[in-house]
Amino acid sequence: MNIAVCVKQIPDPATPYELDDENHWIIRPEDQVLDDTDRSGVEVALQLAEATEGTVTLYSMSPSGTLQGIRQALAMGADAAVLIDDPALKGADALTTARVLAAAMQQEGFDLVIAGTESTDGYSGIMPQMMSEILDVPCLSFARKVDAGDGSVTIERQTSDGFDVVEAPIPALITVTAGIEPRYPTFKGIMQAKSKPVTTLTSADLGITNTVHQVIRSVEPVAARTAGEIIEDDGEAYLRIIEVLEQAKVV
Amino acid sequence: MDFAFNDEHQALRAMVREFAESRIAPNAEAWDRDHHFPVDVVREMGELGLFGITADERWGGAGADFTNLCIAIEELARVDQSMAITLEAGVSLGINPIHEFGSEELKERWLPDLVAGRALAGFGLTEPGAGSDAAATATRAVLDGDEWVINGAKAFITNSGTDITSLVTITARTGPDEISCIVVPAGTPGFTVEPAYRKMGWRASDTHGLVFEDCRVPATNLVGERGRGFQQFLSTLDDGRIAIGAMAVGVLQCCLEQSVAYAKERESMGKPIGSYQAVAFKCADMEVMTEAARLLVYKAAWLKEQGGPFKQEAAVAKLYASEAAITATREATQVFGGAGFMDETLVSRQYRDAKVLEIGEGTSEVQRLVISRGLGLPVS
Ligand SMILES: Cc1cc2nc3c(=O)[nH]c(=O)nc-3n(C[C@H](O)[C@H](O)[C@H](O)COP(=O)(O)OP(=O)(O)OC[C@H]3O[C@@H](n4cnc5c(N)ncnc54)[C@H](O)[C@@H]3O)c2cc1C
Ligand SMILES: Cc1cc2nc3c(=O)[nH]c(=O)nc-3n(C[C@H](O)[C@H](O)[C@H](O)COP(=O)(O)OP(=O)(O)OC[C@H]3O[C@@H](n4cnc5c(N)ncnc54)[C@H](O)[C@@H]3O)c2cc1C
Numbered sequence: 001m002n003i004a005v006c007v008k009q010i011p012d013p014a015t016p017y018e019l020d021d022e023n024h025w026i027i028r029p030e031d032q033v034l035d036d037t038d039r040s041g042v043e044v045a046l047q048l049a050e051a052t053e054g055t056v057t058l059y060s061m062s063p064s065g066t067l068q069g070i071r072q073a074l075a076m077g078a079d080a081a082v083l084i085d086d087p088a089l090k091g092a093d094a095l096t097t098a099r100v101l102a103a104a105m106q107q108e109g110f111d112l113v114i115a116g117t118e119s120t121d122g123y124s125g126i127m128p129q130m131m132s133e134i135l136d137v138p139c140l141s142f143a144r145k146v147d148a149g150d151g152s153v154t155i156e157r158q159t160s161d162g163f164d165v166v167e168a169p170i171p172a173l174i175t176v177t178a179g180i181e182p183r184y185p186t187f188k189g190i191m192q193a194k195s196k197p198v199t200t201l202t203s204a205d206l207g208i209t210n211t212v213h214q215v216i217r218s219v220e221p222v223a224a225r226t227a228g229e230i231i232e233d234d235g236e237a238y239l240r241i242i243e244v245l246e247q248a249k250v251v
Numbered sequence: 252m253d254f255a256f257n258d259e260h261q262a263l264r265a266m267v268r269e270f271a272e273s274r275i276a277p278n279a280e281a282w283d284r285d286h287h288f289p290v291d292v293v294r295e296m297g298e299l300g301l302f303g304i305t306a307d308e309r310w311g312g313a314g315a316d317f318t319n320l321c322i323a324i325e326e327l328a329r330v331d332q333s334m335a336i337t338l339e340a341g342v343s344l345g346i347n348p349i350h351e352f353g354s355e356e357l358k359e360r361w362l363p364d365l366v367a368g369r370a371l372a373g374f375g376l377t378e379p380g381a382g383s384d385a386a387a388t389a390t391r392a393v394l395d396g397d398e399w400v401i402n403g404a405k406a407f408i409t410n411s412g413t414d415i416t417s418l419v420t421i422t423a424r425t426g427p428d429e430i431s432c433i434v435v436p437a438g439t440p441g442f443t444v445e446p447a448y449r450k451m452g453w454r455a456s457d458t459h460g461l462v463f464e465d466c467r468v469p470a471t472n473l474v475g476e477r478g479r480g481f482q483q484f485l486s487t488l489d490d491g492r493i494a495i496g497a498m499a500v501g502v503l504q505c506c507l508e509q510s511v512a513y514a515k516e517r518e519s520m521g522k523p524i525g526s527y528q529a530v531a532f533k534c535a536d537m538e539v540m541t542e543a544a545r546l547l548v549y550k551a552a553w554l555k556e557q558g559g560p561f562k563q564e565a566a567v568a569k570l571y572a573s574e575a576a577i578t579a580t581r582e583a584t585q586v587f588g589g590a591g592f593m594d595e596t597l598v599s600r601q602y603r604d605a606k607v608l609e610i611g612e613g614t615s616e617v618q619r620l621v622i623s624r625g626l627g628l629p630v631s
Contacts, residue, residue: 066258075262184270187323188313190262218252 001054001148001170003045004105005078006115006128009062010070013120024216026121032062034069037116039076039182045114046077046183048148055079057108059101061089064200074193075185082108086202093214094122098130105135105208112153113173116213117142132173140166141175169193169241253374254546256322261321262303267326270299271334279331282455283600286447289455290414292512293337297368302341306350310362317490321497326502330341332604333455335498336611340456341365341407343491343612345372348432350419352475353482356433361418374410375421375461376484383617385422385484390463392433397470399423399433405461411610412459413442419461422480430480434472440619441466452604489562489611492569493555496548499572499608502601503541506576506583510534511600513587524586533582540579544572551567563625570618573608580605 009032011017018027022177045056058073058081070081084100092100105113113135118125132139143155144163153170156163158177185193203211229244231237256264274292282289296302304314313319319344328335346365347359349372358613364370380580381387390403401423405411411419425431435442445460475483511534514525524530547568554561580602584591591598609615623630 068258068262071258071262072265075266113523184299185262186298187263187266187267187304187315187319189300190259191264191313191315194259 001048002053002109002111003049003054003056004108004110004113005041005045005056005058005073006036006101006113006131007042007058007060007070007073008035008116008119009033009060009065010035010119010121015038017121019085021221023091024219028063028065028075030065031068031225032065034072035116035120037118037120037178038073040176040178040180041114041116042073042076042078043180043182044146044176045112048112048146052148054111057082057110059104060084061092061097061100065189067198070198071190071193072185074196074198075189076183077185077189077197080197081199083198083200084203084206085200086204088203089211091213091215093212094124094127095130096211096213098134100203100206100208100211101127102131102134103208104201107206111170112148113137113171114146115173115175117175117177128173128175135171136174137171137173138168139173139175140168143174143176144179146176255262255324256318257297259315260318260322264322264326266299267301267323268329268615270295271327271330275327275334276330279455280595280600282331282333284454284594286449286454288337288413288457289334292334292580293371293413293415294368294502296334296338301338301369302346303366305342306362310358311352311366315574316556317493318549318556321548321552324494324497325501325504328498331455331507332498332502332608335501336409336453336456337371339491339494339498340373341368341371343487343494344374345410345420347490348374348474348483348487349434351486352432352479353434354471354475355469357474361434364417370415370417371410371413372417373408373419374484374487375405375408375411375419377406377408379406379460380430383614384407385431385481388422388424388430390421390423390427392431394425395467398467399425399470399472400465401435401463401468403463405463407448407458408423408461410457411461412447413457416457420474421461421463425477425480429478431477431484432480433475434474435463435466435468436472438521439466439468444461447537452600452607467483471591474579487563487611490555490566491549492618493548493561494522495612496544496565496572497569499569499605500541500545500548502576503537503544503572505581505601506598507534507537507541510537510580510583510586517588524608533586537579537582540575544568544575563570563622566613566625568622569613570609570615570622574615576605576608606609 012033020027049056058078061084064085082104113185129139140155143148143156144158145156147154154167157166231240255418301323303312304315308314322480323476324339365372392399393413416437418434419434420434441464443462448458514530517524551561551564551568583598584602590596
């Protein structure tokens with residue numbers, strides 16, 4: 001099975017993000033890291049590839065930088081990466097991202113696409129669904145477990161009170177939850193990652209011209225949290241607590 | 252001149268740090284309390300390839316540079332010295348003597364499992380009556396037909412009695428003025444592993460006394476040439492000293508991070524304790540010691556990689572880094588006040604663990620002896 005995995009390089013979440021003054025986009029450092037969410041995607045892809053003697057190709061749209069994030073995914077065991085790096089794509093919205101990634105996958109060929117449920121830095125949570133529409137394949141979302149069948153895939157779809165079992169013929173697209181424990185890269189994996197093929201494409205290579213950008217008009221800081229109300233317990237405090245919760249419409 | 256770690260070094264550091272923080276750090280206190288050697292976690296370290304970093308690809312290793320091994324040891328020591336010494340001794344004392352000096356037969360028989368971390372080996376040099384003075388080795392091996400017959404005892408041997416220990420390489424007298432290294436497989440009749448010691452630190456690391464009574468092993472278990480044992484372990488120890496230095500760097504890094512964080516958050520007399528020079532300057536000194544130790548250790552590792560002589564640099568690095576680590580753990584414990592004396596505080600375990608850094612693989616006094624001799628002084 002030829003598996004395409006979406007992986008996003010993001011600024012290290014451990015350091016606070018900064019926005020540029022002009023466009024209010026996240027300032028992306030040279031050494032972006034692999035989004036944690038996508039580690040689960042890579043893990044699922046590797047398991048399926050091991051079960052089906054398949055291959056795993058990473059797809060990412062971002063400034064290449066040092067490729068640190070891509071190398072992390074290659075070190076886990078992915079076979080190759082296709083990177084779309086084009087200044088014209090700066091500030092691309094989710095739909096443009098979906099069009100670009102889908103075009104690259106169509107060009108290279110695939111049986112199954114795997115993406116995260118939502119990214120850690122953008123977290124719109126809509127890019128994969130748009131991509132499945134463009135690729136014209138079924139979308140199985142919120143997978144907490146994935147099994148490959150004969151010409152089909154079956155997932156356990158996480159719901160608020162349990163899970164659904166969903167099956168679809170391949171080609172298909174799956175979004176995975178962070179509940180799937182990713183493997184650590186091995187030391188040999190780290191050594192081999194350096195020599196694995198990384199192809200870099202521009203939007204022109206994919207025949208995409210009319211890219212749409214998001215425009216962020218203004219950014220306001222989050223309102224500072226006001227001091228909470230301290231309820232002294234005179235034996236009847238629970239009444240006041242219920243009142244507060246009702247006002248907040250949580251009960 | 253270039254002081255930068257390359258991409259591979261950085262990726263390895265990130266991998267080991269994440270593994271150490273998620274698999275080791277949360278459990279290390281309990282392992283220490285229970286004197287528990289966590290075989291499953293050591294196996295996982297094997298699966299990550301940590302025991303095979305420097306070993307040849309023929310035996311399943313990655314054939315990478317020694318700096319990588321130092322980085323892995325440093326990162327483990329930053330959260331737990333017991334697991335760091337398990338790796339350090341596993342490679343420097345367990346794998347390397349066979350890897351560097353062993354016959355093809357010994358390598359084929361033992362290295363694949365050791366390199367994969369499925370098995371561990373120990374190196375038995377120290378004896379009840381011979382530590383710093385290794386020339387006083389009293390264990391004897393006598394050739395009887397095509398077997399060595401070994402009699403004697405070893406003391407304080409790391410990784411020698413775990414569930415996955417496959418062998419110990421020991422030094423033994425094979426003639427007058429002749430010391431040789433011989434492989435003794437675990438479970439050989441006449442080879443007794445004594446109960447584990449109760450230790451002040453490194454409690455999750457495995458340490459035993461060993462006794463040999465008419466213990467017979469094949470003549471082909473001789474490591475390298477007969478009578479070359481002394482030179483072999485001296486060269487083994489030179490590498491080991493840099494690696495112990497790397498452990499000390501991890502300990503220093505831990506003390507620095509822990510102390511700075513605590514000094515910012517802990518308040519006394521209305522202000523964070525880090526606002527008092529007495530505390531801030533301890534942190535500043537730790538920064539200096541960490542940086543100095545790191546430079547000495549990685550310079551020695553680099554020299555070894557270049558193939559140049561590095562005996563003096565290895566001794567300097569081990570001596571400075573281990574003494575600095577002991578100072579830093581004492582000072583970090585002080586920064587933490589009463590909390591620093593409690594078992595649940597990481598620096599308290601680092602304090603107990605750090606002491607042996609200036610004892611194992613050559614005491615601080617022996618390092619000073621080596622360094623003085625390197626200076627051409629006629630010390631005895
Ligand atoms: C030059 C350049 C600059 C960019 N600057 C920004 C920026 O400042 N802020 C920003 O948020 N984004 C930026 N992007 C990336 C792109 O605009 C977003 O990825 C896109 O809007 C998707 O949004 P999301 O992360 O909310 O997707 P979500 O729908 O939340 O993502 C779900 C999953 O889709 C996959 N996915 C999403 N985006 C990508 C991607 N780019 N590559 C591979 N897989 C992906 C991942 O598996 C992810 O887990 C930039 C891209 C380029 C090329
Ligand atoms: C936890 C632990 C693990 C160990 N693991 C191993 C192992 O795996 N394999 C192994 O072979 N050994 C191992 N050792 C042993 C260790 O290497 C020795 O303890 C060390 O070399 C010191 O030897 P000793 O204990 O006999 O002390 P001694 O040699 O008796 O020294 C006692 C004191 O005298 C000083 N001294 C001795 N001679 C001189 C001199 N000429 N000049 C100045 N001062 C001197 C020493 O520095 C020390 O302070 C381990 C020890 C410990 C505690």
